[in-house]
Amino acid sequence: LASRSFKKEDTVIKVRENIFIGGNQFVVMAGPCSIESFENTEEIARAVKASGASILRGGAFKPRTSPYAFQGMGLEGLKIMREDADKYDLAVVSEIMSEDMIEAFEPYVDIYQLGARNMQNFHLLKQLGARTKKPILLKRGLSSTIEEWLMSAEYIMASGNENVILCERGIRTFEKYTRNTLDISAVLAVKELSHLPVIIDPSHAAGKYSMIEKLSMASYAVGADGLIVEVHPDPEHALSDGAQSLKLEKFDHMMQELTKLSKVL
Ligand code: PEP
């Protein structure tokens, strides 16, 4: 179902009125790594909307490496996100970690995020495919091949939901300078092998805020359908992933550079 040989034309996924992923648009999802409070989320939502993002990202259920690290605000975080996103007319994308939460997520999210660590949680893939019609943002696993990633998309699609958006977020290599190695050619590989849209997450790939703007421009140039980027007004005090989060002004600058690029190309 996911393969280009099965369907020739590019799939365009409707998130809601006026927000489509795939085709000619370049969609930007932005927000904090973790939802921290109503006020913090509101400040971010207002800023990213003004800079041109159309979807608010944010984690309420966090897959943290350490069990002692901040685990997210849970359902309360999802409610905050929905309210702040509605205020600024943004759609919502947030990560789900367990099938028990599918119905609880449904009123709050426009896109379900399936995180890198769960890319091969086949039970969760099947349950999401069967129990929601909303789009699913499928992140590439930390050490997964492109074929394995597309097979995970296939699980969701074969279970009944064909609205899958792929997300390249960097993979593990021997290189330690960046958090992960952004596999930019994965976009080209996906475009050859599949009709599904593919976006890039430069934040989790680089792990460093200083690299985000240029990697975003490279994502546009290589033909990705959009970006998901971490943004925070005070990264030094962010509850997670501050080192890779852009300050609001830096995000705005990045969006201006992307707009210039789109006029040149
Ligand atoms: C995230 O987007 O906050 C996240 C945890 O990403 P990944 O699953 O790519 O590590």
Ligand code: MN
């Ligand atoms: Mn993060």
